[in-house]
Amino acid sequence: MKKFNLSDDATRKKLAPFASVLLGFLVGFIALFLLGYNPVEGYSYLFHGGFRGMASGDLRQFGNVLVNMTPLILTGLSIAFAFKTGLFNIGVSGQMLVGGFCGVYIGAILELPRIIHLPLMVTASILGGAIWAFVPGILKAKFKINEVVTGIMMNYIAFWMVQYAVGRWIPGRFVTESASIRDTASLRSEWMSNFFNQSAVNLGLVLAVLACILVWFVLEKTTFGFELKAVGSNQDAAHYAGMKVQRKILLAILISGGLAGLAGAAHYGGFANQLLLGGLPSQGFDGIAVALLGLNTPLGVFLSAFLLGFMNVGGLHMQAMAHIPSELVDIIISTIIYFAAISLLIQDFFKFVASKKRKNGGVK
Amino acid sequence: MWDFFTTMIPIALAATAPMLLASLGGLFSERSGVINIGLEGLMIIGSFASALFISQTFTDSNSVIWIGILVGGLAGCLISVLHAYASINLKANQVISGTAINLLAPAATLFLAQTINETNAQHIRIISGLPRFDLPILSDIPIIGELFFTRMYTTTIITFLLVVLTWYVIFKTAFGLRLRACGEHPQAADSMGINVYKMRYFGVLASGFLAGLGGAVLVVTTSSEFNGDVAGLGFLALAALIFGKWNPWSVLLASFFFGFMRTLGSLATINDALKTLEIPTEFYNALPYVMTIFALIVFSRNATGPRAAGEPYDKGKR
Numbered sequence: 001m002k003k004f005n006l007s008d009d010a011t012r013k014k015l016a017p018f019a020s021v022l023l024g025f026l027v028g029f030i031a032l033f034l035l036g037y038n039p040v041e042g043y044s045y046l047f048h049g050g051f052r053g054m055a056s057g058d059l060r061q062f063g064n065v066l067v068n069m070t071p072l073i074l075t076g077l078s079i080a081f082a083f084k085t086g087l088f089n090i091g092v093s094g095q096m097l098v099g100g101f102c103g104v105y106i107g108a109i110l111e112l113p114r115i116i117h118l119p120l121m122v123t124a125s126i127l128g129g130a131i132w133a134f135v136p137g138i139l140k141a142k143f144k145i146n147e148v149v150t151g152i153m154m155n156y157i158a159f160w161m162v163q164y165a166v167g168r169w170i171p172g173r174f175v176t177e178s179a180s181i182r183d184t185a186s187l188r189s190e191w192m193s194n195f196f197n198q199s200a201v202n203l204g205l206v207l208a209v210l211a212c213i214l215v216w217f218v219l220e221k222t223t224f225g226f227e228l229k230a231v232g233s234n235q236d237a238a239h240y241a242g243m244k245v246q247r248k249i250l251l252a253i254l255i256s257g258g259l260a261g262l263a264g265a266a267h268y269g270g271f272a273n274q275l276l277l278g279g280l281p282s283q284g285f286d287g288i289a290v291a292l293l294g295l296n297t298p299l300g301v302f303l304s305a306f307l308l309g310f311m312n313v314g315g316l317h318m319q320a321m322a323h324i325p326s327e328l329v330d331i332i333i334s335t336i337i338y339f340a341a342i343s344l345l346i347q348d349f350f351k352f353v354a355s356k357k358r359k360n361g362g363v364k
Numbered sequence: 365m366w367d368f369f370t371t372m373i374p375i376a377l378a379a380t381a382p383m384l385l386a387s388l389g390g391l392f393s394e395r396s397g398v399i400n401i402g403l404e405g406l407m408i409i410g411s412f413a414s415a416l417f418i419s420q421t422f423t424d425s426n427s428v429i430w431i432g433i434l435v436g437g438l439a440g441c442l443i444s445v446l447h448a449y450a451s452i453n454l455k456a457n458q459v460i461s462g463t464a465i466n467l468l469a470p471a472a473t474l475f476l477a478q479t480i481n482e483t484n485a486q487h488i489r490i491i492s493g494l495p496r497f498d499l500p501i502l503s504d505i506p507i508i509g510e511l512f513f514t515r516m517y518t519t520t521i522i523t524f525l526l527v528v529l530t531w532y533v534i535f536k537t538a539f540g541l542r543l544r545a546c547g548e549h550p551q552a553a554d555s556m557g558i559n560v561y562k563m564r565y566f567g568v569l570a571s572g573f574l575a576g577l578g579g580a581v582l583v584v585t586t587s588s589e590f591n592g593d594v595a596g597l598g599f600l601a602l603a604a605l606i607f608g609k610w611n612p613w614s615v616l617l618a619s620f621f622f623g624f625m626r627t628l629g630s631l632a633t634i635n636d637a638l639k640t641l642e643i644p645t646e647f648y649n650a651l652p653y654v655m656t657i658f659a660l661i662v663f664s665r666n667a668t669g670p671r672a673a674g675e676p677y678d679k680g681k682r
Binding site: 150327340342 | 399466606646653656
C-alpha cells in the first residue's frame, strides 16, 4: 500500500478537506454534548438516515440523498469553475433562482411535446443563469469591479425581481410558490422515481453527472480550459503570454452562471416542479462548501455534494428520531467552510507533524 | 403630501438605525483592511443574544433592555473574533470566512432557540421594546422637528452620535490615521512602527460589536423578536458602506436613503398615497442594490475603497 507522505505539499493539500470535515463533525459533536443532547445517538441517526431501508431493498431514502445532492453538484461545480479562473462567484444563489424562474416560466406557459419542451426548459434555465452572471462578469472584466460585491447585490435583485415576476406572470396557489410546470417540461422520470421507491430522483442527476464530466474535460483536455486556469493562477503572466484575459474572465463567469442556472432547472424543474420563493436558495451558499471541500475538481465536487446531501437527509431523520434540530447539519457545514478557509493552518499542522516524525525517527 | 412625509420619515429613521450601525461596523473593519461580508450573520447573533437576555430576565425595567442591547453587541464582538483570527493571523480568504459566519449564525442561533424554547419554537419574543417619544425642544422646531424628532427611539439618537464619533475617530485622531494606513498600505504602516495585526483586530472586533448592536436595536425597536433572520439588512449595510464610499457622513445618507426605500417597500400596498403610484413593493426593495451597482461603476474610475482591503498582511513580504 502506498504510504501517505505528509512532507509532500500535494498530499497535504488533498488531506486538508478530510481534516475540515472531521473537525466540522467534531464541533457538532461537542455542541451536542454541551447542550445536553446525546451526541452518539444523534450522530447515529444522522449517519443512518441516508441509508435507511437500503438493507431491505427500499431505496427511497437513498433516492432522497440523490435528489438533495443534485443541485449541490451543480452549484458546487459552478463555484469551483469560477474559482479555477480566480473568481469568487458568490452570486450563484441568484443565478440559480433566475435560471429556475426562466425554466419554470417556459415549463408552465408553453404547451409542447416533451421532446422539445424539456430541452427548452433546461436551455432557458442555463441561459437565465448565464444572463444573471453577465453583470458581475462584465463589470469585473471591463471595470475591475470586485465580483463578490456585485454578486451579493445581484442575489438580492434576483430575489425581489423573481418575487415580482412570479406574482405577475406565473402565480401559484400561495405567495411562496409559482404555478406548476407541465409534465412535458419536467425532469421527473417515472422510471427513476419508481426505481428509488417513489422518491423524486430525476433526470437532473444525469445532467449533473454529465456536467461534471464536461467540466472535467474542458478544464483538463482543452486549450480553453488551460487558458482559464492560467488566468486564474496569474493574470499578468497570462496576459503576457498573449491570452485575452478580459474575455476569459467573462466567459468563465458566464459558464459558471450557466451551471448555476442548470442547478435551478434540476431543483425547480425536477424536484419541486415549481418555483419556491421566500428566500434565496440555500444551495447557492452550500455550493461554496462543496467546491472548497472538493478542491475545485469535478470528482471532488461530486463526492462532497454527496456528503452534504447525505447529511441533509440524515439531519431530518435525526430531528424526527432524536429531537435534535436539523440546523445541526448547517452548523457542521458552516464549520467545515470555516475550516476550509483556514486550511492553510491545517496544512501547516500536517507539516509540523511530518517534521516531528522525521525528528523522532532520526535522519535516514 | 406633508402628512405622507410626517408618517414616513420617523418610520424610515427607525428602520435606518440597525442598518447604519452595521454599516459603521463595516467601515471600521474595511478601513483597517479586512473585508467583512459576515455583517448579516453578526447582526443575527446580536439579535439572538439580546432577545434571549431580555426575554430571560425581563423585569419591566428599561435598564434590562439597555443591558440587552449591550449583550447583543458583545455577542457580535465575540463571534467576530473567529473572522479576525482567520483573516488576520491565518491569512485566510476573508470572503470565505465571512460566508462561514453568515451561514453559521442562523444555524447556531436557531438551533439554540429550539433547544431553549420548551415548545421547540424557532423564535424568541420580547414582551415590550423601547418606547417612542418626542424629543423635547428639538421636536418643536418647525418642519424639521416634526419630521426628524418626533416618535423616535433613543437608540436612533445614539446611532447618530456614533456616526459623529466614527467620523471623529477615523478622520480626526492619530489612531484613526493609523487604522486607515493599515487599510491603505499596511507595509508602510508597519515600517512606521504601527502594529498592523492589532489595528486590524480592532477594526474587525468593532465591526462585530456594532453589527451585533444593530441586530439588538432591530429587536428592541421594530421587530420585537428574534427569528433567525435579519431580512438581508446586513447585506444592505454592506451596500450602504460602498454606496457611501467608506465615509461616515455619506454612509449615513446612503443608509437613510436605503431605509426610506425599505419603508416605502413595506408600506407600498397599505399606504393610500403609495397605492396610487402603483409601484410594486419589490421595486423599492430592489432599488438600493441596483443603485449600488451603478455607484460601483461610477466610482470605478477613481477607486475610493481602502486599497489593501481583502489582502492578508504578511510581515515577511514587506
